[in-house]
Amino acid sequence: MDIVETFSPPSPAEMAGRLARVQMQMEAEGLAAYVTVMPSNILWLTNFANFIHERPFILVVPASGAPRFVIPRLEVDHVLSRHVGALDLCAYREFPAPEGGRWQDRLADTLPAAGRVGVESMLPHAIAAEIGDHAVASDLVETLRQVKSSYELGRIAYGCRLKCEAHDRLLAEARAGFSQSEVNATIGREVFSKMVADNPSVNPYATSIMTLVQNADVSHDPHNFTDLDIRMKEGGPHVTVFNSVINGYGAEVERTFFINHVPEVAKAPFETMLQARRMVFEGLKPGVVLQDLDRAVIDFFEGQGYGDNVIHRAGHGMGVTAHEGPYIADGDDTVAQAGMVFSLEPGIYFPGLGGFRFSDTAVVTETGVKALTHGPETLEDLTL
């Protein structure tokens, strides 16, 4: 699988291809229209990145022809400056607005007179209520996003390179006392600057750069990034949290590292985590049912006595977000296909000791997986 890095915006042909796949799937599901408000689906279908606030942005995909985009009048020029591909704008006056100028009025204009309307799981029920009895649940756009185009793989590879350069720098500069604020100001800022230097028209609405490090006090609690004055310390385990969206495409690379010495109690969990990681790298290939892979990891950890220390699945999809389906998770019966991109990140967590997790971004190939990120792999190389 050859992947050519790119940071160019998608071509009209790329966007037309996505729309064609959506409309073909709509036909298969017998839908006269499909309604989505998820920023990720809207970005994927229009190249326009909105943020969620009280003014709704609603994309209505008809059975054929250009999508219709219900937006506040305030955003018309903004949408025109960014979107790629066919798009009809249906602007409402404001939120709220008097009858006739409301989003509800424009949504009604864009819906088909008859036929079933597909709605995604995340659609707010106030919007679903406007569609009424015609609405049928379907997450077809999210599902179609799972297998990436060559262009998308190139965008993801670009973001992965930027994140790996930053991650390498972080490991090179890691030292006791290095604070999160300083990491953000130096390493985080450099990622941002490189991205803008490559592409000044980068979209900040579709960008979120994390260059976080959890020290052993909090690394057992993998979403606790709430102390901005947190500092690296002697020992470990420290865990990096380098999940990002780089101008509209996700990337993730993470490692567990130590400073100067490795506590004796940390050695066995570290090596066990590495074994689980190898299981995932070796097990993921086309045809594998994702939940079977996660179940194997859980069973392995349980067999090592770490059953209570598994608090998350072995991986998640990535694309226009850095966190999306399908999931390498017990309960997800999706079958892996070439072109799907995942984080591979089995981990174990111990209150009072810390967390043990590597994460790499990898694409499923015809025969296995190809990592798009890299980093040190051994305890020796991660004792800094």
Place this chain on the structure above:
Amino acid sequence: MDIVETFSPPSPAEMAGRLARVQMQMEAEGLAAYVTVMPSNILWLTNFANFIHERPFILVVPASGAPRFVIPRLEVDHVLSRHVGALDLCAYREFPAPEGGRWQDRLADTLPAAGRVGVESMLPHAIAAEIGDHAVASDLVETLRQVKSSYELGRIAYGCRLKCEAHDRLLAEARAGFSQSEVNATIGREVFSKMVADNPSVNPYATSIMTLVQNADVSHDPHNFTDLDIRMKEGGPHVTVFNSVINGYGAEVERTFFINHVPEVAKAPFETMLQARRMVFEGLKPGVVLQDLDRAVIDFFEGQGYGDNVIHRAGHGMGVTAHEGPYIADGDDTVAQAGMVFSLEPGIYFPGLGGFRFSDTAVVTETGVKALTHGPETLEDLTL
């Protein structure tokens, strides 16, 4: 109205007071439970800031007693480290998960056996579907958030001061060629550093700092911040976009300014906008119906020949977000009350010329409004 600045977390008594108001309103509406997933409502009721991703966070408020919080197991320690006030955690295994370990299973555990369940407009319809026929639409938590407590006014005042200091610095340093990247790296970073210095336990999940400037090329398009290399230029109108959430409370101060000279065609729109701004400052007081105020502004602009240049309402509420109800908008029949906080920002926009808008954050007092932000007010003072 005396307001004492603070950046301390809310007390358990403050949180208990909010919960009591919610449960009293639930009783008035005949609700056995209320279900919310909006991060703003969750933050207001728990002091925990979540980010929206595929793993749902669902707060279920019962008719009496502590709220129940359906969260992924992964987040238990994180929630425990941050929440203030009574809270029962109901952790599900993962998303997705096999039956028995899913969010749907824990949600079912937390719902009452009988009685009506209030659900907010933004609730995803997949969650509403789990509640079924017991669900009735109500945005009671958002409505109760509209009138701020003394503590909340102190938090908002603190954020407003930080933003005003940054805004003053921006105007002092404004010059042709000053790029957005540089503004972010200096002025934006300083806001962040001050906030962290005051309070190292600041919550980055509840923080979003914008120190943006639109030059005359884009200031007609008020949400287009997509060129990070954008630079200030001779002339104008430049418009600042200083809408932020500072550790969980909104603040906004914005001005239209010029560098070295004012284009002749910009003078009349600038003065007209100032007149509209005075109308809003003088017109807003307890008892005023918000839509009447916006309608008066629209009529005024129309009378001046600028009817086509009004693309947004005269203001929006602020609280735990920087953008929320009620709205000073035609179509919003809310009656202003003391303790409500708004942006006051009537504006007009001209493609090819630029935008004209000031914004200040102000609280409604017993007799009128009190501004929590400040800045230069005249064309002379804003020609830099």
